Amino acid sequence: MSFDAATVRKDFPILDRTLDGRPIVYLDSANTSQKPRQVIDAMTQFMENSYAPINRSAYKLAADATELFEGARRKVGEFINAPSADEVVFTKNATESLNLVASSWGRANLHAGDVVVLTHMEHHANIVPWHMLVAERGIRLRWVPLTADGQLDLTDLATLLDGAKVFSFTAMSNVLGTITPVKLLCEAAHAAGAITIVDACQYVPHNVTDVQTWGADFVAFSSHKMCGPSGVGALWARAALLDAMPPFLGGGNMIADVRLDGFTCAPVPAKFEAGTPPIVEVVGMGAAVDYLTALGMANVRRHEMDLADYAINTLTERYGDDITIHGPTNIEVRGATLSFAFRGIHPHDLSQVLDQHNVCVRAGHHCAKPLMRLLGANATARASFYIYNDESDADSLADALEGASDIFGL
Amino acid sequence: MPGLEDLYREIILDHYRTPRNRGELAPPAVRAEGHNPLCGDEIQVYLDVVDGVVNDIKVAGQGCSISQSSASMMSQAVKGKGLAEVRALVRRFRGMMSVEDAEDEITAAETAAVKLGDLEALQGVVKFPVRIKCATLAWNTLLLAMSELPAA
Structure with a gap:
């Protein structure tokens, strides 16, 4: 069975709604996932x-x-x-x-x-x-x-x-x-x-x-x-x-x-x-x-590998050294959960800016403070993708990041 | 929806980029540590009180622009003030952040009379309820430090 995120997305009523007239870019599924109509x-x-x-x-x-x-x-x-x-x-x-x-x-x-x-x-x-x-x-x-x-x-x-x-x-x-x-x-x-x-x-x-x-x-x-x-x-x-x-x-x-x-x-x-x-x-x-x-869990995994690959490439090609994505670069040993640091901007501030574009990411210690200390950060921003996300969500994240550094002038 | 300009006022960003009173103080200054459980930010407040007056204050730790600028402005605002005045200021600030404090010896009139000065810039934070904990972190840690002071 082929997997089509756009079709999957239609099953999730909340992703149909808008906030301030714009769609929701939900990238916080590692936190909690959205619910399909069937459930x-x-x-x-x-x-x-x-x-x-x-x-x-x-x-x-x-x-x-x-x-x-x-x-x-x-x-x-x-x-x-x-x-x-x-x-x-x-x-x-x-x-x-x-x-x-x-x-x-x-x-x-x-x-x-x-x-x-x-x-x-x-x-x-x-x-x-x-x-x-x-x-x-x-x-x-x-x-x-x-x-x-x-x-x-x-x-x-x-x-x-x-x-x-x-x-x-x-x-x-x-x-x-x-x-x-x-x-x-x-x-x-x-x-x-x-x-x-x-x-x-x-x-x-x-x-x-x-x-x-x-x-x-x-x-x-x-x-x-x-x-x-x-x-x-x-x-x-x-x-x-x-x-x-x-x-x-x-x-x-x-x-x-x-x-x-x-x-x-x-x-x-x-x-x-x-x-x-x-x-x-x-x-x-x-x-x-x-x-x-x-949907087929093998299809889900394949979709998320492709999406992680696309998101990592898009963000690194666009922002180079300004963005640090934590974790393995090898897609075979990672899921589509991307914790990142961006231009020295505190993740809390970053997520506030992204929220202006309805891009929902987690900012914080992710209930893993020992790991955060090893990463040398109190917090990271984390974008996590799931079955209802596609490449356009990765693009929206990349676009929304653009405005972040202007505000803080760092 | 409130815009980012309500939150990130220029004076806030100035204190974020150039924080005042950063550093540590050696004993007999007291030290208190505060955590924002939401984002993992940590802050340390060092408080040196001589004859009931804040002789010196330093702030260390990491955090977002709101928590860091609030800490910076807080340190400026309390330096040189008597402890009673500081308590009234904390109460006034927490009130601005819509944090209700229990009645104590500080009257509503005394609290209302406190001048916030630059701290008024943080008023926009209440429109972003998630960030109130960022803004109050330094202040709660200051209260903790004051509770560590040896009895006069």
């Missing part, structure tokens, strides 16, 4: 026709709602080639997925002196939960450094992994766009006896994901970055790991029995889904999976 309609239809509690009532309406909810779990599982849908736990977002692993698996398995290996390009969501275990348990952290072009420097990987219990890393950097060699990293970790946790929040929306080929143990991702609604994410893990882990949150739905003197857990995934889940959002996430599957 909006699926959620609306579910609320209008099928909404009911799930997993706890016997009437037809509830049974049908449960089936739609569990159908979404099957879709999400198939989307990442999970061996079983029961290995998919719905969470609030990837951040909660990572916290679930650190809190549940971590507290059960990590003790003073145990080593967790992270990388210098992790999002705060894959740093802070481990810092919390450093404070609580006295675990130790080791860090995989980066090469000059923003890839993982694997020179000393075996030494870093030696004796480690956990290797937790991103599949794609939210700042640099770097795609990491997940399969290789999982193999190296397993050879060292460590389990692997993959933060795939930036990867799953843009690539064909196959958790079995990766050989990962835990994989975390969010719905809202892949055309689905906010408020729901997923954790995939090997069934044996989930079975052995203590529960995360306690409450309804996650129990088999509760007595005055204790409780027993429901089987996974219910064990990790205490309370009423985001029912409508899960259905929306399922619809997002349908939408992306119809």
Whole structure:
């Protein structure tokens, strides 16, 4: 199937609207993606026709709602080639997925002196939960450094992994766009006896994901970055790991029995889904999976490689040394997320100027302050492209940058 | 939609390009650090108070044009002022940025009487609500530094 961004764009109602009479150039999809009509309609239809509690009532309406909810779990599982849908736990977002692993698996398995290996390009969501275990348990952290072009420097990987219990890393950097060699990293970790946790929040929306080929143990991702609604994410893990882990949150739905003197857990995934889940959002996430599957994730990846290539070339040809694009130049190992510095203008000011042209980029530390310090910046501007963007959006960004230096006279 | 000229007034850009009172002060000057969680900007304020009067003030750190110019103008405005006057100025400035402060010993009349001078140039920031945190960063850090001062 051929991929046509202009056709895709028509599916996104928000991209049809104008601000101050001009179209919106949405380049902040690494932050959160826009929603297609198909997802909006699926959620609306579910609320209008099928909404009911799930997993706890016997009437037809509830049974049908449960089936739609569990159908979404099957879709999400198939989307990442999970061996079983029961290995998919719905969470609030990837951040909660990572916290679930650190809190549940971590507290059960990590003790003073145990080593967790992270990388210098992790999002705060894959740093802070481990810092919390450093404070609580006295675990130790080791860090995989980066090469000059923003890839993982694997020179000393075996030494870093030696004796480690956990290797937790991103599949794609939210700042640099770097795609990491997940399969290789999982193999190296397993050879060292460590389990692997993959933060795939930036990867799953843009690539064909196959958790079995990766050989990962835990994989975390969010719905809202892949055309689905906010408020729901997923954790995939090997069934044996989930079975052995203590529960995360306690409450309804996650129990088999509760007595005055204790409780027993429901089987996974219910064990990790205490309370009423985001029912409508899960259905929306399922619809997002349908939408992306119809586009074809290989087509999505190809489109974004072409777009990243075009954007990098356009910006560098036009602005030369005035622009520094962080991360790999090799399109094969990067996504269409471009963090950049421009003419010494602070990213916050830059994004203000771009906003005059309705060009939406993120300016800030991108929840990756350790990485920002390594880049020698408090902040960068970041333009991130997705399925509904095309070359004209890259051109709009390049055009809008033109006016920035005039204002600041730097 | 408000235009950029409302935000980037010439006097703001002047303070951004040529910041006043940049640097550090050695103890007994107190030091406070402020962070803008939105963009990661960091600022350090060094405050030297002698006999209840701001003898010297220095500002270090990095930030956008709004946070840096606000810091620069703030340092100029408070230098040589008594602490009570500084508190009233902070309150007046935060008020201009639509930040509500709780009632305290400073009266509304005292606050209203404070002259903002060049700081008026930052008035346009309120039209860009996202940037209010940039403009108030230095001022909040100044308050933090004042709270670190040894009791008189």
